[in-house]
Amino acid sequence: MTNSIPEIENNDVLFVIGSNTTETHPIIGLRMKQAVRKGGKIIVADPRKIDLVRFSTLWLQHKAGTDVALLNGIMHVLLKEHLIDKDFIAGWTEGFDTFRESLSEYSPERAEKITGVPRKDIVKAALMYGKAERPAIYYTMGITQHSHGTQNVFAIANLALMTGNLGKESTGVNPLRGQNNVQGATDMGCVPNQYPGYQRVDLPSIKSKFEAAWDAKLSDRPGITATEMTDAAIDGKLKALYIMGENPLISDPDSHHTEKALKSLDFLVVQDIFMTETAELADVVLPAACFAEKDGTFTNTERRVQRVRKALNPPGQAREDSSIIMELSGRMGYAMNYNLVEEMMREIGGLWPAVAGITYGRIEKGGLQWPCPTLDHPGTPYLFKGGFPRGKASFTVVGYEPSKELPDKDYPFVLTTGRQLFQYHTGSMTRKVKELNAVAPEAYVEINPADADSMKIEDGDVVSVSSRRGSVSIKARVSERPPRGMVFIPFHYKEAAANVLTNPQLDPVCKIPELKVCAVRIEPASARP
Amino acid sequence: MIKVIIDGKETRVPKGTTILEAARALHIPIPTLCNHPKLSPYGGCRLCLVEVKGNRHPVTSCSVPASDGMEVVTSTPLLERIRKTNIELLLSDHPNDCMVCEKAGDCTLQELAYFYGIRENRFAGERRIYEKKDANPFIERDMEKCILCGLCVRVCEEVEGVSAIDFAYRGFNAKIVPSFEKALDCEFCGQCVAVCPTGALTGKMWSYKGRQKDVRDVDTVCSYCGCGCNLTLHIRRNEVVRVSSRDDTINEGWLCAKGRFGYSFVNSPERLKTPLIKEKGTFREASWDEALDLVANKLKKIRAKHGADAIAGLSSARCTNEENYLFQKFMRAAVGTNNIDHCARL
Structure with a gap:
């Protein structure tokens, strides 16, 4: 997030696109509802009638995967209505003229044709966002999990840049991170091309800094992403995988493919708190401590580093992940010795100035938001005040590209996947909580009543949902939430894993899979041979 | 800003501030x-x-805004007598079961009864008898303990935006009910449980696990989504018995069903307790030394034969910053590859 959670309630317009906020980020959802009570207006852009639509002034029900056309259409109107921030564009950005040209082909009429959103609503959205004083954009995986996810994000950046809606309190661009410490894992360099603090592994000066600090010879070849590891394993290039606390068999697209990849490895180590579906395939399973059994920090979606405290001893012989890694590293001939967890934090601060000012003492209460470079720095609630770190921000020309797999005669429905309120991710934690399972016991596929009628499917019927990659049996939930022609399956349930069906097509830049759009066929289960 | 004098102390507050807020x-x-x-x-x-100079009757300080020059007295024999009588009236129809009530020790009503030294029931009479009929797994609603303060109704509407419950009936028969008095069916965020000042609303899974004695409170951060809500884990005998949240945090004390009630995985009997090594397709228990030696030797062998880039690591968005830092340092410095990622894209 470029802004902070408390800033949300002072937005006068909240443009929420591709985020089912009240279910996936319930407490951020509360702040959005608070903004509405204070007079703010919500624009929801989502193919499904998500709960937040109840609180919205305008709902743009665009077809899944047409975000770029919708956003470009809105920007076309902003340009035409002169609702752009010329001073901001001149002072802070580059590439506007080429970008401006590119919008000419996205008239509201054409955007309506692609997205299915009435042109008057596109104009209305543009006027609402363009005339707002403190608007912010919110998005999650509904924007990113596409084969053109990077393009979607560029389109959002363009929208904020052309209106100058960045770098101010309660005004900005806010991707909501889906997991408790996914921000931190990225910050800490658990990505194949960057060391901690977004420092590139292929820049010699950076590499030598880390080599000196870690007293080790490092590789300057960027590694492969999680989604690429699957193919590398099948191709035989990847021989061993060490997985700490992840369950790719359920979370990754095309589960059959993932299973084949994990089985192709010579050696798989899984370190986790439960025997997950992925751990079942491992050669060695290492029992780890859970969040309540360790000290450390998590970084939330607004870059706030907060203290995690040990409340319990881990069960049996389970150990903290840090202690397992240190033990293993010593056995590999590279000693890592830390007496206190905070020593690691200090080492990180020495290598990444943005967190140099964060100490456990300072975050005893409340946490601190990076950048926080010095011990007397108060932290940074919102980013880009007074400029961008790289100088000028660039506009990127973004054209609409359809999703890779669209419905056809054989697979006539669009499947989209996501989370629901009572379960979490692959369910390795929430499915162990009996109370949560009592209210959300099983997988379901949401089907529009008109579609259900035409296939003679009733609420609660077991149906078979198939894509080109696999098939699951699952209960139908007849619901007004999805539009006609679209179905939704939450991906938490291993018994009817949505990712058996999803398309592993990757975005060429960031390698995110297209989990939000694939084509499926639905048949009553009894019709199956 | 306006000037208010409360119990002889002067302060300046913004217009619109209630007397209660000014006093606090x-x-x-x-x-x-x-x-x-x-x-x-x-x-x-x-x-x-409270008594306001110039007013003939006491006023409710929570709803009356302070005005410029207002002089307020918060405690007089009359005010204390009214307060005590009001608490007695509430208690006259309250189950006398603090001994086994989940809320004992953390109950505002109990605390007030204690401070006002209320032992007898001067107003004994008819009692409300309500059947408990909620089948939901999260929230216990004991309406006989309800004092009709309406906090649950307001939090459900004003914070959660759900309005699952409201007042029904009048006078002695008034009670808080879900629509048509059906069983509670809502988002089960438990905001109502968090604000309830008595034992009327409690967590079902809390019961008989421990109240205040021998219960330790540990402040930490939720392990589900990226909001970063602060949790207070209440621990007894190495078990999480309850979760709450302080209101001076980023989430203002509000939580969702997962954060507030979804903690039992921590103490699940299914937790992994020992290292496991797979032999001929089945796992057997192993010591840490054996398991770690096996992993290190295997990784070294694969590296020697195929190079470091034949090894990859997946780190965890569920683990701490420090663990993630160590994990990537291990992959880069100890193994020698940049093949490291986590589930940011999933």
């Missing part, structure tokens, strides 16, 4: 049961009554 800013305690700083004033419990 001066650290002057006024008892309340139906007030919450994040919810609209209600004026129902009549405990926050």
